[in-house]
Amino acid sequence: MVVLPVPGDLCRECGLCCRFSDPEVLTPWAVRPGQPPLPASFRPPGPISLVPGTGRMDLPVVVCDSLEADVSRCGVWGEHPADCRLYPLVIVRRNGAFYLALDPDCPFSARMPLSFFEGWATRFRTEEWDHLSSSEILTLRELAQAEDRPQYRAVLLLPEPGSPRPS
Numbered sequence: 520m521v522v523l524p525v526p527g528d529l530c531r532e533c534g535l536c537c538r539f540s541d542p543e544v545l546t547p548w549a550v551r552p553g554q555p556p557l558p559a560s561f562r563p564p565g566p567i568s569l570v571p572g573t574g575r576m577d578l579p580v581v582v583c584d585s586l587e588a589d590v591s592r593c594g595v596w597g598e599h600p601a602d603c604r605l606y607p608l609v610i611v612r613r614n615g616a617f618y619l620a621l622d623p624d625c626p627f628s629a630r631m632p633l634s635f636f637e638g639w640a641t642r643f644r645t646e647e648w649d650h651l652s653s654s655e656i657l658t659l660r661e662l663a664q665a666e667d668r669p670q671y672r673a674v675l676l677l678p679e680p681g682s683p684r685p686s
Contacts, residue, residue: 521643522604525627536606537586548662558655564598612663620671640675653680
């Protein structure tokens with residue numbers, strides 16, 4: 520299981536990845552309403568939901584209920600869904616293809632060279648993505664399409680269902 524090594528102190532300082540201004544987008548895929556069954560690696564160990572909270576400058580947001588706010592720590596760390604484990608890498612669908620892209624809004628993305636994220640993206644592709652079935656990848660298509668933002672920087676192309684895969 521790939522978990523990006525984002526420093527805990529940075530997460531406690533920022534917390535953007537667990538606090539969301541719009542629950543319909545940019546939230547863990549497992550909590551979005553009306554989603555098809557997700558591949559196992561994208562599901563949390565138990566139910567998670569979004570609850571009202573506050574963000575920077577006391578703006579209203581929804582917060583993942585797995586966030587232990589008093590210590591700014593994920594209560595399901597180590598078993599959290601793939602889209603959480605990868606952040607600030609984000610699975611997007613752009614121009615008909617899946618990519619891992621980098622969200623520049625995460626302060627960690629500015630602290631590390633692009634080659635660092637390319638290495639982790641490659642690791643995710645070989646350890647997890649390449650082991651998903653075609654039907655599992657197809658369930659992610661709509662979510663990944665909605666996830667893309669113009670500011671995200673494409674890091675790695677992910678193979679499409681039916682394309683040659685490593686043996």
